[in-house]
Amino acid sequence: MSANNNTAVQAATLTINGRPVEINGEKNLLEVVRKAGIDLPTFCYHSELSAFGACRQCLVETEDGRILASCSVPADPGMKIKTHSPRVQRIRKVALELLLANHDRECTTCEKSGVCKLQDLAQRYGIDEVRFGKRDQKMPLDLSSPAIVRNPNRCILCGDCVRMCKEVQGLGILDFANRGASMVVTPAFGRDIADVECVNCGQCAAVCPTGALTVKSEIDQAWAAIYDDSKTVVVQIAPAVRVAVGDAFGLKPGEISLGKLVAALRMIGIDKVFDTSFAADLTVMEETTEFINRLRSGAQLPQFTSCCPAWVKYAEQYYPDMLSNLSSCRSPQQMFGSVAKRYYTKELNIDPKDMYVISVMPCTAKKFEAARPEFSNDGVRDVDLVLTTQEIAHMIKEAGINFAELEEDSLDMPFGFTTGAGVIFGVTGGVAEAVLRAANFLLTGEELQKVAFTEVRGLAGTRAATVDVAGHEVRVAITHTLGEIKALMEKIRKGEEYFDIIEVMACPGGCIGGAGQPGQNTIELRTKRSEGIYRADTRMQLRKAQENPLVQHVYDKWLGQYGSHEAHEALHTQYSGRSRMPGEGISIMQGQSQGEKVDVAVCVGTCCFLKGSTQMLADLTELIDQSGYADQVNLRAAFCLENCAGSASVKVDGKIIGGLTAKKSAVVMQEIMAALRNKKAKVEA
Amino acid sequence: MPPIGETSELERINQVIAEYGNNQSALIPVLQQVQEVYHYLPEEILTYVATALNLSPATVYGVATFYAQFSLEAKGKHVVRVCDGTACHVRGSTPVLNAIRKKVGLTAGMKTTGDRQFTVETVSCLGACGLAPAVVIDDRIYGQMTPEAVSIVLDELMKEVD
Numbered sequence: 001m002s003a004n005n006n007t008a009v010q011a012a013t014l015t016i017n018g019r020p021v022e023i024n025g026e027k028n029l030l031e032v033v034r035k036a037g038i039d040l041p042t043f044c045y046h047s048e049l050s051a052f053g054a055c056r057q058c059l060v061e062t063e064d065g066r067i068l069a070s071c072s073v074p075a076d077p078g079m080k081i082k083t084h085s086p087r088v089q090r091i092r093k094v095a096l097e098l099l100l101a102n103h104d105r106e107c108t109t110c111e112k113s114g115v116c117k118l119q120d121l122a123q124r125y126g127i128d129e130v131r132f133g134k135r136d137q138k139m140p141l142d143l144s145s146p147a148i149v150r151n152p153n154r155c156i157l158c159g160d161c162v163r164m165c166k167e168v169q170g171l172g173i174l175d176f177a178n179r180g181a182s183m184v185v186t187p188a189f190g191r192d193i194a195d196v197e198c199v200n201c202g203q204c205a206a207v208c209p210t211g212a213l214t215v216k217s218e219i220d221q222a223w224a225a226i227y228d229d230s231k232t233v234v235v236q237i238a239p240a241v242r243v244a245v246g247d248a249f250g251l252k253p254g255e256i257s258l259g260k261l262v263a264a265l266r267m268i269g270i271d272k273v274f275d276t277s278f279a280a281d282l283t284v285m286e287e288t289t290e291f292i293n294r295l296r297s298g299a300q301l302p303q304f305t306s307c308c309p310a311w312v313k314y315a316e317q318y319y320p321d322m323l324s325n326l327s328s329c330r331s332p333q334q335m336f337g338s339v340a341k342r343y344y345t346k347e348l349n350i351d352p353k354d355m356y357v358i359s360v361m362p363c364t365a366k367k368f369e370a371a372r373p374e375f376s377n378d379g380v381r382d383v384d385l386v387l388t389t390q391e392i393a394h395m396i397k398e399a400g401i402n403f404a405e406l407e408e409d410s411l412d413m414p415f416g417f418t419t420g421a422g423v424i425f426g427v428t429g430g431v432a433e434a435v436l437r438a439a440n441f442l443l444t445g446e447e448l449q450k451v452a453f454t455e456v457r458g459l460a461g462t463r464a465a466t467v468d469v470a471g472h473e474v475r476v477a478i479t480h481t482l483g484e485i486k487a488l489m490e491k492i493r494k495g496e497e498y499f500d501i502i503e504v505m506a507c508p509g510g511c512i513g514g515a516g517q518p519g520q521n522t523i524e525l526r527t528k529r530s531e532g533i534y535r536a537d538t539r540m541q542l543r544k545a546q547e548n549p550l551v552q553h554v555y556d557k558w559l560g561q562y563g564s565h566e567a568h569e570a571l572h573t574q575y576s577g578r579s580r581m582p583g584e585g586i587s588i589m590q591g592q593s594q595g596e597k598v599d600v601a602v603c604v605g606t607c608c609f610l611k612g613s614t615q616m617l618a619d620l621t622e623l624i625d626q627s628g629y630a631d632q633v634n635l636r637a638a639f640c641l642e643n644c645a646g647s648a649s650v651k652v653d654g655k656i657i658g659g660l661t662a663k664k665s666a667v668v669m670q671e672i673m674a675a676l677r678n679k680k681a682k683v684e685a
Numbered sequence: 686m687p688p689i690g691e692t693s694e695l696e697r698i699n700q701v702i703a704e705y706g707n708n709q710s711a712l713i714p715v716l717q718q719v720q721e722v723y724h725y726l727p728e729e730i731l732t733y734v735a736t737a738l739n740l741s742p743a744t745v746y747g748v749a750t751f752y753a754q755f756s757l758e759a760k761g762k763h764v765v766r767v768c769d770g771t772a773c774h775v776r777g778s779t780p781v782l783n784a785i786r787k788k789v790g791l792t793a794g795m796k797t798t799g800d801r802q803f804t805v806e807t808v809s810c811l812g813a814c815g816l817a818p819a820v821v822i823d824d825r826i827y828g829q830m831t832p833e834a835v836s837i838v839l840d841e842l843m844k845e846v847d
Binding site: 166171172173174175176177178179186187188189190196585586588604605606609614617618637639 | 695696699727728729730731732733735736737740741742743744745746747750751757
């Protein structure tokens with residue numbers, strides 16, 4: 001917000017509960033009230049989202065007796081308001097009671113109990129009785145997603161998740177449906193979350209004030225592995241976890257508590273505790289090598305980072321034509337899993353299926369990533385289980401460990417030694433900076449004096465910088481939140497912007513703002529955590545990935561050169577287009593013939609649609625009609641044939657024909673005729 | 686699935702979308718056109734409309750379920766609307782509604798008959814309070830209905846159906 005427009009003039013004031021308060025460009029009355037030290041309650045207000053005015057908790061009474069929702073009115077100079085007049089109190093309480101009436105109040109079995117805003121306010125306002133009956137019908141839970149659980153019975157329709165997904169992430173997976181008493185928040189067509197284009201970032205759950213959207217808990221599997229004597233349980237801790245796990249135990253926000261976490265994990269019964277930052281150092285070497293190769297050849301630039309699983313799925317759904325621009329590097333989590341299962345098991349002389357790798361992540365999408373089929377060998381997953389910071393905190397509490405009082409412990413070797421480069425992966429700008437610290441060295445063999453690339457740091461949405469790498473003017477962009485990348489992609493496609501390397505993280509602030517982290521995900525908290533990460537970086541003995549002796553050891557012993565064939569086998573992956581809405585598409589013609597028929601699908605997904613596939617579909621229908629073979633053709637409009645790089649596409653009996661335009665219906669017709677002749681020949685043979 | 690996307694039908698929707706310049710604010714007129722073409726809003730077409738207008742399918746679904754004028758279920762050949770506004774209600778619209786539902790063979794929770802001949806709905810007011818209780822079948826208004834009278838009207842329609 002541009003704040004200081006009216007500070008040049010004499011500071012304007014308004015009166016809150018009889019006290020004058022200055023207005024300093026706050027965007028609404030609520031912000032002024034909160035600045036004055038009064039914590040007006042809200043469910044539906046988040047400073048990073050648009051004001052909604054639905055929960056009726058931030059009410060104030062004006063001098064002339066009007067009741068206003070302070071989140072939705074500007075702070076006018078001279079206003080005189082009261083924040084807890086008897087009327088305001090009464091209305092607020094009734095609104096709260098009505099919300100509670102529609103809410104499944106089984107607090108003792110709710111994951112959010114203790115951190116639930118609704119519970120908190122009910123206690124704060126002394127609601128000792130709900131006079132209205134309970135809802136008699138229970139709606140089914142949506143357990144389809146690997147990352148989040150949706151329990152509509154706990155939803156208070158504040159719409160925070162809707163606005164988070166739409167405004168910050170630019171997706172709009174959830175929205176209000178129906179009206180009045182039957183209104184619900186739901187994915188399109190009342191489908192399950194896993195059946196729509198959700199990328200599992202979990203930000204909806206991070207803003208949900210109740211237990212309607214929660215992180216899917218997999219604590220039971222973790223305990224089962226720990227108590228299975230045949231398993232060697234190995235834990236990797238992600239960079240962003242160290243500055244957030246303390247929040248769950250009342251430590252200062254942003255405090256580095258990696259040592260305590262290691263100690264706690266040992267007490268729980270984990271065999272080996274390692275650091276994902278080690279794998280991030282590996283990622284830096286591979287990703288920088290890849291980037292330098294692209295830079296030298298000038299091909300397939302920009303290179304996008306691929307550490308963020310929500311971004312990777314988003315790209316597979318929305319930019320399938322640009323997947324070759326994504327770094328082929330696996331994320332640090334998956335690199336760690338791969339190295340552990342492929343090589344470390346040999347060192348320990350155990351079977352990969354007897355090693356159980358648990359990741360402790362700030363992220364819900366990592367649960368989806370670890371389950372991707374390309375990351376398992378012979379049915380053994382590289383990463384067996386992903387626990388979020390919230391879940392690991394829960395386990396530590398369950399084990400009765402007094403976290404705050406623990407003596408710090410150190411990580412196991414060999415994967416416990418990291419550099420600052422691997423640690424800053426946890427914050428937006430960190431991956432790009434880690435790559436820049438290595439790029440000069442990999443290109444020329446010379447080390448730069450410069451370590452901190454402060455030009456790529458900060459929490460602004462999209463940041464750009466030009467950095468000199470051994471004479472190359474490298475254009476770097478850093479974005480976080482998917483809404484920001486969506487906007488940047490549009491500019492890149494229009495040719496308004498050019499970059500060589502683009503770092504993308506889906507969550508606000510990067511991994512430190514991941515949905516698996518404890519606490520209220522606010523800008524203030526993310527700032528503290530970001531500071532914590534950079535503090536951890538400066539405390540490291542070594543700060544560049546190429547200096548990590550144990551990373552070198554991994555290359556010397558197992559992988560060979562940076563970017564070698566072996567490294568590609570173990571540390572790289574590939575991507576493929578994903579359709580956003582699974583379904584059959586729209587059936588246009590259904591051949592009536594009893595015999596063999598040709599199946600034709602014309603893609604009308606976004607890429608193909610823009611290339612005029614609907615016109616081609618219309619022409620094709622006419623051609624088929626005229627050909628006299630209409631009874632032998634099934635024609636449908638499909639939403640994605642997953643050949644977006646070669647759009648517009650048509651599928652004729654399983655064969656994809658790409659590169660079509662609006663006027664190419666005749667080409668498709670020839671293919672159909674050929675397919676018909678094939679079928680006929682087969683029947684005659 | 687029966688064909689629901691005759692190209693001429695899809696073409697009509699494309700025309701409306703193009704007419705509004707793929708503008709998001711055109712969602713409601715586009716949905717109205719879809720409803721006119723198909724007599725309901727097929728899921729596949731809604732996804733198509735979302736793609737064309739650069740909206741999320743969930744948002745389109747939200748708008749489609751908000752307004753009573755839109756239906757996400759395929760409707761029957763004949764749509765019977767029984768007015769349940771205040772005037773009609775006090776003059777006995779409920780027995781009329783029950784009689785209609787029984788006559789066409791609808792069980793609790795069903796709106797459309799299995800043979801897709803009849804859809805029976807209630808509406809809040811037809812603005813024909815002087816004719817209470819009023820029933821609209823397709824585009825024709827029948828006033829001062831009783832269970833017996835409506836039964837005769839339906840008999841006539843069913844004959845046509847046969």
